[in-house]
Amino acid sequence: MARMITKESLLAERSGSVMTEYAVGEAAQSGAAGTRFEIPRGPDGSLKKLNLTKPMGEFLGSSAMVEELAQYVTVQIESGRDEHPLLYKPIYQTISNPNLPRLIDSGFQMYADSVWLKHLEGQEVRFGTTRAEQGPTVPMITYTNGFEWDEDVEVYDEGWKVELANKSLGDSYNALLNHIYLSPLLGFNYAAVGNTTALQTAPSGNRLEAIRLTLRKALADAALKEDGFGRRHAIRPTIALCSLATAYELNDALSLISDTSSIGAGTNATDLFLGRQSDTAGPNPSVNQISSIIVYEGDNMQMGNLRWDYEGAAADEVLLIQPKRNTFEYIKHDMRVDTERPSDISRLVIAQMVARTRRGMLAVPESSMWKVALA
Numbered sequence: 001m002a003r004m005i006t007k008e009s010l011l012a013e014r015s016g017s018v019m020t021e022y023a024v025g026e027a028a029q030s031g032a033a034g035t036r037f038e039i040p041r042g043p044d045g046s047l048k049k050l051n052l053t054k055p056m057g058e059f060l061g062s063s064a065m066v067e068e069l070a071q072y073v074t075v076q077i078e079s080g081r082d083e084h085p086l087l088y089k090p091i092y093q094t095i096s097n098p099n100l101p102r103l104i105d106s107g108f109q110m111y112a113d114s115v116w117l118k119h120l121e122g123q124e125v126r127f128g129t130t131r132a133e134q135g136p137t138v139p140m141i142t143y144t145n146g147f148e149w150d151e152d153v154e155v156y157d158e159g160w161k162v163e164l165a166n167k168s169l170g171d172s173y174n175a176l177l178n179h180i181y182l183s184p185l186l187g188f189n190y191a192a193v194g195n196t197t198a199l200q201t202a203p204s205g206n207r208l209e210a211i212r213l214t215l216r217k218a219l220a221d222a223a224l225k226e227d228g229f230g231r232r233h234a235i236r237p238t239i240a241l242c243s244l245a246t247a248y249e250l251n252d253a254l255s256l257i258s259d260t261s262s263i264g265a266g267t268n269a270t271d272l273f274l275g276r277q278s279d280t281a282g283p284n285p286s287v288n289q290i291s292s293i294i295v296y297e298g299d300n301m302q303m304g305n306l307r308w309d310y311e312g313a314a315a316d317e318v319l320l321i322q323p324k325r326n327t328f329e330y331i332k333h334d335m336r337v338d339t340e341r342p343s344d345i346s347r348l349v350i351a352q353m354v355a356r357t358r359r360g361m362l363a364v365p366e367s368s369m370w371k372v373a374l375a
Helices: 007-012 026-030 056-060 063-082 151-155 159-186 207-223 244-254
Strands: 003-005 018-024 035-039 093-096 103-105 109-113 129-133 137-139 141-150 239-242 292-295 298-303 306-311 317-321 327-340 349-363 369-373
Touching: 003 007, 018 063, 035 063, 063 159, 063 327, 063 349, 137 349, 141 151, 141 159, 151 159, 151 349, 159 239, 159 298, 159 306, 159 317, 159 327, 159 349, 207 244, 207 317, 207 369, 239 244, 244 292, 244 317
Parallel strands: 003 292, 018 327, 093 327, 239 292
Antiparallel strands: 018 035, 103 137, 109 129, 141 349, 239 317, 298 306, 317 369, 327 349
């Protein structure tokens, strides 16, 4: 049975402390890396909250206390991230390096060609060759977010506003990352490169059997994929990416609940989903290479009167993925949170919190993914 990966399942599996960083003062202005510190977890798996030693108003009113406040804010941001798990990580290779350039020239497919030949005395050895397909240039993109605190937060000691803003900053960051790395995969035109399989018809008319037959054919079609030179370039997916409603059907179709009590040894098990004897016994070997089902429903983000809709997987569609094959997450630096006290008395702004990240992505869906229609 495939493991179903949802935001809820990942929340239930949270473990281990979180390492994060913050910067303040001159470090924040220079863009240098901040101070790293560890946030432990409580018994329920949630990140432990950092308590301030003084009321919020006193921290905002004193530059000497900004560092403690920065730690407090960062913990709240990480708590927001912790409540919105990342779903794309099993699919991508991660390359994290602070020295990454603004533009990365990517030769994304390297080949080495060689043939073993019978050697005759005195004959020169035939040496192999290497070649590369020219890949696209990957840009490193800067993403930013932030908020300001006005004087009223200090005067009325409204620390709860700061806490809500912090959690929103972390939550929206992970929503952005899921969107950056999953939406290009879901939006790719697989039909144009022939990486599609349509819904098959089951003789019994049972939908779960039809889904199982469709998956079986899709895996076989993907295994026969050829590259532009007519050579076998098999795709062997182990991950399925789909919507929640589709994931329920997919999980049932991948599962075989059998009853062997009424049949003898050596005969096929009775498939309780289909109500008849199955052509396979035990976990279905023809489709069980799909070990994980990732559920991505997208996100709806709002700021003031503006709205951003991050589209999730479409209903009755499944994207079969061979993970970490020509899929790269480039990170120059992860979220960096800086705080300072700007001199902007004209707007009564007494503090600012600015967050940013610099990262890029490269995916070649035609070489590692296969789209399946279930309608």
